[in-house]
Each structure stands twice: as C-alpha cells, then as structure tokens.
Amino acid sequence: xxxxxxxxxxxxxxxxxxxxxxxxxxxxxxxxxxxxxxxxxxxxxxxxxxxxxxxxxxxxxxxxxxxxxxxxxxxxxxxxxxxxxxxxxxxxxxxxxxxxxxxxxxxxxxxxxxxxxxxxxxxxxxxxxxxxxxxxxxxxxxxxxxxxxxxxxxxxxxxxxxxxxxxxxxxxxxxxxxxxxxxxxxxxxxxxxxxxxxxxxxxxxxxxxxxxxxxxxxxxxxxxxxxxxxxxxxxxxxxxxxxxxxxxxxxxxxxxxxxxxxxxxxxxxxxxxxxxxxxxxxxxxxxxxxxxxxxxxxxxxxxxxxxxxxxxxxxxxxxxxxxxxxxxxxxxxxxxxx
Amino acid sequence: xxxxxxxxxxxxxxxxxxxxxxxxxxxxxxxxxxxxxxxxxxxxxxxxxxxxxxxxxxxxxxxxxxxxxxxxxxxxxxxxxxxxxxxxxxxxxxxxxxxxxxxxxxxxxxxxxxxxxxxxxxxxxxxxxxxxxxxxxxxxxxxxxxxxxxxxxxxxxxxxxxxxxxxxxxxxxxxxxxxxxxxxxxxxxxxxxxxxxxxxxxxxxxxxxxxxxxxxxxxxxxxxxxxxxxxxxxxxxxxxxxxxxxxxxxxxxxxxxxxxxxxxxxxxxxxxxxxxxxxxxxxxxxxxxxxxxxxxxxxxxxxxxxxxxxxxxxxxxxxxxxxxxxxxxxxxx
Numbered sequence: 001x002x003x004x005x006x007x008x009x010x011x012x013x014x015x016x017x018x019x020x021x022x023x024x025x026x027x028x029x030x031x032x033x034x035x036x037x038x039x040x041x042x043x044x045x046x047x048x049x050x051x052x053x054x055x056x057x058x059x060x061x062x063x064x065x066x067x068x069x070x071x072x073x074x075x076x077x078x079x080x081x082x083x084x085x086x087x088x089x090x091x092x093x094x095x096x097x098x099x100x101x102x103x104x105x106x107x108x109x110x111x112x113x114x115x116x117x118x119x120x121x122x123x124x125x126x127x128x129x130x131x132x133x134x135x136x137x138x139x140x141x142x143x144x145x146x147x148x149x150x151x152x153x154x155x156x157x158x159x160x161x162x163x164x165x166x167x168x169x170x171x172x173x174x175x176x177x178x179x180x181x182x183x184x185x186x187x188x189x190x191x192x193x194x195x196x197x198x199x200x201x202x203x204x205x206x207x208x209x210x211x212x213x214x215x216x217x218x219x220x221x222x223x224x225x226x227x228x229x230x231x232x233x234x235x236x237x238x239x240x241x242x243x244x245x246x247x248x249x250x251x252x253x254x255x256x257x258x259x260x261x262x263x264x265x266x267x268x269x270x271x272x273x274x275x276x277x278x279x280x281x282x283x284x285x286x287x288x289x290x291x292x293x294x295x296x297x298x299x300x301x302x303x304x305x306x307x308x309x310x311x312x313x314x315x316x317x318x319x320x321x322x323x324x325x326x327x328x329x330x331x332x333x334x335x336x337x338x
Numbered sequence: 339x340x341x342x343x344x345x346x347x348x349x350x351x352x353x354x355x356x357x358x359x360x361x362x363x364x365x366x367x368x369x370x371x372x373x374x375x376x377x378x379x380x381x382x383x384x385x386x387x388x389x390x391x392x393x394x395x396x397x398x399x400x401x402x403x404x405x406x407x408x409x410x411x412x413x414x415x416x417x418x419x420x421x422x423x424x425x426x427x428x429x430x431x432x433x434x435x436x437x438x439x440x441x442x443x444x445x446x447x448x449x450x451x452x453x454x455x456x457x458x459x460x461x462x463x464x465x466x467x468x469x470x471x472x473x474x475x476x477x478x479x480x481x482x483x484x485x486x487x488x489x490x491x492x493x494x495x496x497x498x499x500x501x502x503x504x505x506x507x508x509x510x511x512x513x514x515x516x517x518x519x520x521x522x523x524x525x526x527x528x529x530x531x532x533x534x535x536x537x538x539x540x541x542x543x544x545x546x547x548x549x550x551x552x553x554x555x556x557x558x559x560x561x562x563x564x565x566x567x568x569x570x571x572x573x574x575x576x577x578x579x580x581x582x583x584x585x586x587x588x589x590x591x592x593x594x595x596x597x598x599x600x601x602x603x604x605x606x607x608x609x610x611x612x613x614x615x616x617x618x619x620x621x622x623x624x625x626x627x628x629x630x631x632x633x634x635x636x637x638x639x640x641x642x643x644x645x646x647x648x649x650x651x652x653x654x655x656x657x658x659x660x661x662x663x664x665x666x667x668x669x670x671x
Contacts, residue, residue, distance in 0.1 A: 235444040238399055242439075242521075243459045243510055244432030247424065257449045333449060333494045 001329060008325055012318060019314040024068050027303050028061060038081060038301045055304075077308035082300045087308035091290060095312075096179035097167060098282070098289030102274045104182075104205055105213035110267055113217040114256075117224025117263075122251060124229065132221065139218030144277050148211040148284035155207060162207055165286035169200040181205075212281040216270035223266045227259040234258070260331055268324030272317035343374040346551050347396065347519055352410030354388075354395055357403065361625040365391040367575045369410075373519065378545065378552040380562045380583075382598070383572035386621060389555045392572070393521045395420075396553075397435045398427050415518070433463050436511035440524035442503035446495035452506045453491025459513040478509040482540060501533035508540065517550045524555055538564050559602050563587065568657065571595045574621055574632035576648065581658040591660040591668050593637045631663070639664040 027034065035051040036043065052058045056067055071078065077087035116136070120129045156164040167181050168174050174197060177184045182205070185198025231237065232255055240254045241247070278291035286292070290309060297305035329335040354366040366388040373379045381389040394400045396412055396419060412419040414435070419427065431437075439445040447455055456478065457471035466474065472491060479487030482505040495503055504525065511520055522541065526534040542565065545552055554565055562569055566583040571592060579592040590596045597617035619636035631637070634644040641664055649663045662668070 235439055235441055236447040239437070239439060239445045239507070239510070240447065240455075242397060242399055242431055242437035243462075243513070244428050244430070245458060245462055246428055249458075249462075254447055254450075258447070331449065334496055 004329060004335070005326055008322055012322065015318050016315060019318070020069065020072055020311055021065075023307055023310050023314070024065055027307055028064065033057075034301075034303050038303065072311065077311070078304040080297070080302055080305045082297065082302045082305065087305055090293065090305065091308060091312050093179075094288060094290045094293050097181075097287060098275070098278055098291060100180050100182065101205065101208055101212060101281070101287060101289060102271065102278060104209045105274060106216065106267070106271050108209050109213040109217035109220055109270065112213075113220030114224045114263065116217075116221040118228055118251065118256065120221070120225040121228035121232065129225075133225065136218040136221045139214045140222075142214060143280075144211055144215065145280040145284050147214055148208070148281055151207045151211055152284070163204050165204075165284075167201065167204050167288065168197070169204075172197060172200065208281050208285040208287055211284070212274060212277050215277065216267075216274060219270060220263060220266055224259065224263050227262045228255060231255045231259040257331065261328065264324055264327055264331065268320050268327075272320050275313045275316060343376060345372045346375050346377075346414070347373040347553070348411075348413040349392070349396070350411040350413065352392065352395060352412065353408035354391055354400065354405060354410075355408055356405050363624045364408075364627065365405075365575055365624065366395070369572070369575075369577050371570050371577070371580070373551050373553055375551055376545065376549045377567045378554055378565050379568050379570065380554045380556055380566040381570050381572060382556060382559070382562055384557055384621065386624070387572045388575040389572050390523055393437075393523055393553060393555050396519075396521060397431050397437065398422075398424075399437075429463075432459050432511075433514045434516060434518040435521065436514060436517060436519075437521045437523065438504070438507045438511050438525050440527050442500055442507050442528065443495075445507055446503055448495055451492050451494055452498065452503075453493075456491075456506070456510045456513050459510060463513075464515060474513070475509070478512055479506070481512065481544070482506075482509045484509070500529050501536060504529060504533075504537050505540065508537075508544070512544070512548070517548055519551050519553060521553045522555065524557070526561060527556070527558070534561075535564075541565065559598055571598070574624060574627060576632055577661060578633065579660045579662075581655075585655065585658045589658075591654060591658075591665040592633075592662050593639050593664075593668055594633050596668055597636075631661075639667045 033048070033052075035048050035055060035057055039047055039051060049058075056064050059067070075088060077091070079085065080087050080090055083090070116132045120132045123129050152164050155162045163169070174184075177187055181201035182198065185195070185201045188197045189195045232251075236258075237250060237255055240250045245254065275291065278287075278289060279295050280291070281287065282289045282292035283295045290313065294306060294309040294313075297309065349369060349371050352366055352369045353364065356363045356365055369388070369392055371379065371381075381392065383389050391400055391405075395407065396414070398419070407420055410420070414430075419430070422430070446452060453472060453475050456475045457466075457468065460466045460471035460474050461468065464471075475491050476487045479490055484490050484502060484505050490498070490502070490506075495506075498506065508525075511517070520541075525541070526537050529537060538561065541552065541554075544550070552565070554561070556562060562583065566586075568582050569580070569586045570577055571579040571586070571594065573594045579586070579590065579595045581590075586595065587599065590599055594617070597615075600615045601617065603614060617636055622632055622635060628645075629647055630645040631640075631648055634640045637644065639662075643663050649661045651659050651661055652665055653659050654665075
C-alpha cells in the first residue's frame with residue numbers, strides 16, 4: 001500500500017516535467033512575438049527590444065527553457081506583466097476562492113449525482129429513470145456559461161432572490177480570515193455572534209455552485225447508474241438478499257460500495273476538469289478566483305501569468321488523480337492487499 | 339421412509355413465467371413438492387429446466403418483473419410465502435430460510451471481509467452488537483471447520499480458496515437462531531472433486547446436528563446419491579418423476595431419469611465401454627412448448643399421445659410417482 005503510493009508519487013515528477021515543458025513550448029511557439037503582442041500595435045522597436053530582454057526572449061530557445069525550468073523548480077513563476085506582482089502570490093491569493101467554489105460544486109455534483117444514479121438504477125425503465133437520465137443528458141449538453149447566465153437571469157434578475165456575483169455582500173466591509181468565506185462566516189458567527197457573513201457567503205455560493213456542478217452531476221449520475229445496474233446483477237447481491245439483509249442496506253452498502261470504483265474515477269476527473277469550468281463560471285459570476293484571473297490575464301496578454309496559472313491548474317489536476325488512485329485502494333481490498 | 343415427519347415446506351401447483359422481450363418463458367409449470375423436517379430433497383435436472391427458478395420462488399429471489407407467479411402456493415410453517423410483502427419475506431430470509439449458491443467466488447461480496455458479511459446477518463436479525471456478532475461468526479467458522487477462524491473472519495473473499503469460501507457461505511446460511519430450511523443451489527458444482535466431498539459431508543453432518551431441512555439443487559446424480567432422501571426430477575419446467583433415493587437409482591420409470599442415470603460414468607455397464615451414453619437431441623425452446631410432454635422429441639418411448647397432452651401422475655409406490663404415458667415400457671438397460 002505505502003509502496004504503491006510512493007510509486008505513484010515518483011511518477012508525478014515526469015508528469016509535471018511534461019506539463020511544464022508543454023506550457024513553455026505553447027507560449028514560446030505561439031505565432032508572433034510575445035513582446036510585440038503584449039505591447040500592442042503602437043509600441044516602438046526600442047520598447048519591444050527592452051521587453052524581449054526583460055522576458056529573456058532574446059536568448060536561444062533552449063537557454064530560455066533552461067532558465068524557465070530552473071525558476072519553476074524553485075517555485076518562482078515570475079512576475080505578472082499587468083500588475084508587477086509575484087505570480088505565485090497572485091495565485092495564492094485567489095486559490096481559496098476557486099477551491100471553495102470547486103469543493104461545493106463537487107459535493108453538490110457527487111451527492112445529488114450519486115443519489116440520482118442509484119435511484120435510476122433501482123427504478124430502471126420507469127418514468128423516474130427516464131426523467132433523470134433525460135435531465136442528465138440535458139445537463140451534460142449545457143454550456144456552463146450559458147447555464148450561469150440563465151441562473152442569474154431567473155434567480156437574480158427576475159426573482160431577485162440571490163446575488164448576481166461576487167463572494168460576499170460588499171456593504172459588510174468584510175475582512176477575510178482564512179479566505180474560505182464559509183469558514184470565515186462560521187468563525188465570525190462565533191466571534192461576533194452574527195450569522196450574516198455566513199448567510200451571505202452561502203447565498204453567493206449557491207448559483208455558481210449549481211452552474212459549475214451541473215455537468216459533473218450529470219456525468220456522475222450516468223456513471224453511477226450504469227455501474228449500479230451491473231453490480232445489482234451480481235451473485236453477491238442475491239446472497240445478501242437471501243440472508244435477509246434489508247433492501248436499502250443491500251443497495252446503499254453492499255451494491256454501492258462495489259459500484260463506486262468507476263464513479264470515483266469520474267469524480268476525480270471531473271474535479272480536475274472543474275477547474276477549467278471554473279474559468280467560465282468565475283467569469284460569469286465575477287468570482288475572484290484563479291479561473292477569472294486567467295481569463296483576465298489572457299485578455300491582457302499577460303503571458304507569464306497565463307503560464308503560471310496553467311502550470312498551477314495542471315499540477316492540481318495531477319495531484320487529484322493521485323488522490324483518486326489512493327482512494328481506489330481504500331475502496332478495493334484487492335488493490336490494497338496486493 | 340419409515341416415519342413421516344411434519345411437512346416444513348409445501349409447494350403446490352406452482353407455475354412461474356418470465357415475460358422477456360422475445361416472448362413469455364414458462365420456466366416452471368405446475369410443480370408441487372413437499373419437504374419434511376430434517377429431510378434432504380434434491381431437485382435434479384439439466385441447466386434451464388427450472389430448478390433454480392423453483393427454489394428462488396420460495397424466498398422471492400427471482401427478479402419480478404420480468405418474473406411472475408402464474409398460480410400456485412408455497413406454504414411454509416402455515417403461511418403462503420407468495421402472499422408476503424417484501425419486508426415480511428426479508429424477515430424470513432436468513433432466519434428460517436437461508437441459501438447457499440453455486441459460485442462461492444462470486445457469491446461473496448468482494449469489498450467486505452467474510453466476517454463482516456456474516457456478522458451483518460446476525461446484526462440484522464438479532465440486533466447484536468458488532469462484537470457479539472463477530473464472536474458468533476467465529477463460532478460458526480469453527481462449526482463449518484474453517485481453520486484459524488479468528489484470523490479468517492478478517493479475510494476478504496479473494497484471499498480464501500474455493501472450498502473455504504463455500505464453507506463461509508454455509509456459515510452465513512447458518513447465521514440464524516432457528517435454521518429451518520437451507521436451499522443449496524448447486525453448492526459443489528464449482529469446486530474440485532475432493533473439496534466437493536468435504537462440503538457434502540459437512541452439509542450432511544450439519545443437517546443431523548441442527549435438524550434442518552435441505553432443498554438441494556443439482557444436475558449431478560453423484561451428489562444426489564450422496565445427499566438425498568428424496569428426489570424430484572425436473573425437465574423443461576415440469577416435474578417428471580419423484581421418488582425416494584433408492585427407487586430413483588434402482589427402478590427409474592421416466593425415460594429422462596433413465597437417460598440421466600445411463601449417462602453416469604460410474605454406471606456398471608461402462609466397465610469396458612469406451613464412450614458414455616448421452617440423451618439424444620436438445621432441450622426444447624421454453625417459449626414454444628405446447629401442451630404435450632416436453633421430453634417427447636428426445637424420447638425413445640414416445641407415442642402419439644405424448645405430443646398432445648402432459649401425462650397425469652401415476653403412483654407407483656408409497657413414495658414413487660412418475661408423469662409418463664409409457665412408463666410401463668421403461669426398463670433400466
């Protein structure tokens with residue numbers, strides 16, 4: 001088990017190396033001169049040469065790559081052109097917002113998705129099944145940004161129930177503590193005795209969570225359904241029933257734990273993909289996270305920022321896959337005990 | 339059978355069908371059988387003859403739909419099991435009627451330890467704490483002769499051999515305060531011959547120790563000889579012969595029973611023979627069987643009448659009946 005984890009950890013190094021190389025090449029081989037693009041049409045040759053020197057673009061590609069690599073290894077992602085701030089700092093500031101949103105979106109998608117999947121499976125070929133799976137198909141097919149806009153339209157504009165964007169009511173003059181606003185809300189409730197911060201944080205989370213969580217929810221529901229259908233036909237389910245185990249327990253314990261393996265894979269993959277969904281969702285809901293920051297950086301041609309952002313998100317994706325792999329062995333004793 | 343004990347389970351005129359996409363399959367037609375206390379009844383027949391469907395009808399384990407009881411009763415300790423609601427049958431399962439299956443490899447849940455699975459049965463029916471249930475499980479493992487039971491309860495199914503797994507299955511079927519009927523669905527088919535013998539011995543041993551009745555499903559006449567008090571032979575959903583185990587082997591009267599016995603390698607006539615005798619032809623399509631005897635197309639004794647109506651019961655002795663128009667022509671040979 002520990003050996004298995006160590007082996008997976010060792011595999012991380014070449015993967016991350018590949019990611020960094022790809023991101024570097026992507027920018028380096030992009031058509032046109034980054035310095036010229038960054039400075040715009042009106043820049044003169046002198047300014048461009050200066051920026052090229054600053055970015056190291058005047059050196060041969062291989063040397064640029066070496067320099068870049070040596071900086072990334074030291075966790076130095078460089079400075080943002082737009083703000084002049086350390087990119088690592090910018091990411092650290094925004095990461096809690098993204099993680100908070102992604103986390104709740106994932107919980108929403110997992111809990112509701114698995115429940116719908118199981119329900120569909122045990123009510124196979126009934127109207128419950130057809131409705132759920134029809135809904136899942138619609139959910140998968142819906143573009144995130146469009147769903148976000150529709151949610152804002154309905155719940156914020158027409159019904160005036162929920163805020164259109166942001167993370168907290170701006171009139172609260174709120175100073176974050178952990179930068180995870182729900183946790184901050186709870187802390188402030190304890191400290192100041194008012195739940196208003198928590199309440200506001202939840203209100204702001206609601207719509208982006210639904211927008212971001214819908215696609216993974218639909219995929220998780222479909223995977224759970226097919227996996228459950230397969231497991232429910234296994235002999236050991238009949239054994240459990242023949243021993244008088246209650247049907248609910250047969251479904252939610254004996255069957256679901258077996259059906260979980262493919263679902264965990266999907267959840268892991270979706271959690272990784274969520275970060276790219278976050279770029280759209282965060283933009284639509286003015287959510288001050290990494291996704292929106294990358295979106296803005298792309299618009300501002302802030303190449304180092306984009307580079308740093310992509311490396312960060314990719315690393316995160318790889319780490320989640322590692323976590324999924326470890327989770328596998330927890331669920332499946334055959335892997336654990338090898 | 340010198341003394342007749344009280345009837346524990348009585349299946350009366352059971353018909354069971356499956357409504358499949360390609361037509362209605364009448365898997366079981368008009369089957370009746372009685373199991374007495376402490377008795378082993380074997381249900382014999384080839385794959386697909388309806389023996390498992392009959393057995394699974396008892397504790398409602400056939401998938402319904404597409405399965406459906408067309409008519410009949412299953413009386414067990416004074417109640418008709420077919421009228422019970424799901425939660426009522428759930429209470430009987432694992433307490434008074436338990437089951438062991440053919441494939442011990444797939445019949446145990448791969449993601450829980452065998453001990454946890456058996457302990458769960460105790461906890462479900464007898465509201466024990468986890469620790470009590472585990473202790474009882476260890477006791478059961480001793481009863482079914484699993485070595486090092488304290489260690490084995492913490493094993494996962496894939497860590498046990500086929501024989502051990504089947505012993506664990508039997509232990510699970512015994513996790514009950516009052517085991518009444520054990521349904522054993524081909525319990526030794528997937529095991530090595532030597533292990534088969536051990537498991538059969540164990541079942542016989544347990545039957546005497548705790549006075550339970552066994553409904554044993556098999557297609558292996560060797561297992562029948564080893565285990566049975568009485569035998570019901572099924573063919574294509576119908577009961578064709580019923581007798582005590584001695585009559586079945588000594589004076590079989592249905593052509594199909596005779597065919598089964600003739601195809602046994604241990605049959606004395608095979609002493610110097612090179613090939614085994616098989617029953618010619620194949621099982622008819624269950625969707626298109628008419629009113630006649632389903633064995634008619636493979637039967638050496640078939641007459642015109644056989645294709646038209648299914649024969650009524652002919653009582654040949656105290657415990658021997660046959661359903662055949664031409665039984666008087668059948669001689670062992």
